[in-house]
Amino acid sequence: MRLPNRLREPEAAPQLSPLDVSSLLCRARILQRAALEGATSRPLRGKNLGLLYETPFDAAQALFCGAAEELGARVATMRSSLSLESSPQEVQHTARMLGRLYEAVECQDLDPALVRQIGEHAGIPVFDGAAMEDHPAVRLAELLGDKTSLADNQRFMVQALLLENIG
Numbered sequence: 517m518r519l520p521n522r523l524r525e526p527e528a529a530p531q532l533s534p535l536d537v538s539s540l541l542c543r544a545r546i547l548q549r550a551a552l553e554g555a556t557s558r559p560l561r562g563k564n565l566g567l568l569y570e571t572p573f574d575a576a577q578a579l580f581c582g583a584a585e586e587l588g589a590r591v592a593t594m595r596s597s598l599s600l601e602s603s604p605q606e607v608q609h610t611a612r613m614l615g616r617l618y619e620a621v622e623c624q625d626l627d628p629a630l631v632r633q634i635g636e637h638a639g640i641p642v643f644d645g646a647a648m649e650d651h652p653a654v655r656l657a658e659l660l661g662d663k664t665s666l667a668d669n670q671r672f673m674v675q676a677l678l679l680e681n682i683g
Contacts, residue, residue, distance in 0.1 A: 532652045540653055541660070543676035548664055551672070558588030563682060565589050566614055566621040568596040568634075579654075580622050580647035583674040589682075592618070598634075600627055611637035620682050622646055641681040646674060653677045 532540070550556050565584050569577055573593075581591045598607055607630070614621050615638040622643045623631045635642035645651050653676070657669035664672075 532656075537652075537656065539680060540673065540676045541656060543679055544656070544660055544669070544672040547672045547675050548660055548669070551668070552663060556586070558586075559679060560584065560682060561588030563589040563619045564617065565591045565678075565682075566618040567591055567593045568598075568614075568621060568623045568626060569593065570596055570625040576624055576645070576648040579670060579674060580624070583647065583671045584678060586671070587675055587678065589619075589678075596623070596626055598626070598630055600630055602630075604633075607633045608637045610634070611642075612639070615639040620678070624648060643677070643681075646677050 547556075567577060567580055577593065581593070584591050598610060611634040614634065618640060620641040620643065621634070621638060622645075623634065624645050624647070626634075626644075628644055631642060631644040646653060647670075648654065649670075653673045654670050657666060657673045660669040660672060
């Protein structure tokens with residue numbers, strides 16, 4: 517399943533439909549329950565994900581890497597050299613290369629218009645700050661209750677988003 521275009525719109529913050537919210541919460545609760553029972557699985561084993569970033573390594577990047585790796589994926593981190601001033605051909609070439617190397621790419625602190633351009637040409641799910649604290653999926657973590665810590669709940673939400681779009 518592809519990340520809906522409405523999650524990559526440059527004009528507005530990412531939005532989730534009520535159906536998206538319900539689906540993500542359901543999947544995150546399943547992950548939470550499995551963790552509490554000690555029955556976690558690695559459904560993304562063998563998958564390669566990319567993380568494009570502009571800022572030094574931070575908590576959001578660690579959250580994405582940890583969430584993906586716990587599901588069995590390998591994550592390659594790359595500092596982005598793209599910008600809005602990059603030529604369309606450079607963006608297209610880079611996006612196509614990312615699409616050949618990875619099953620999905622997370623972009624953090626990149627301009628939303630650039631993320632949208634990458635998403636249009638990569639042929640894979642491209643996330644716009646899926647592990648950042650202002651992303652709607654991460655903000656939903658509070659709805660998972662207090663059986664697990666907020667940090668764990670945020671990880672479950674990022675994992676749910678990954679599984680909805682890759683798994």
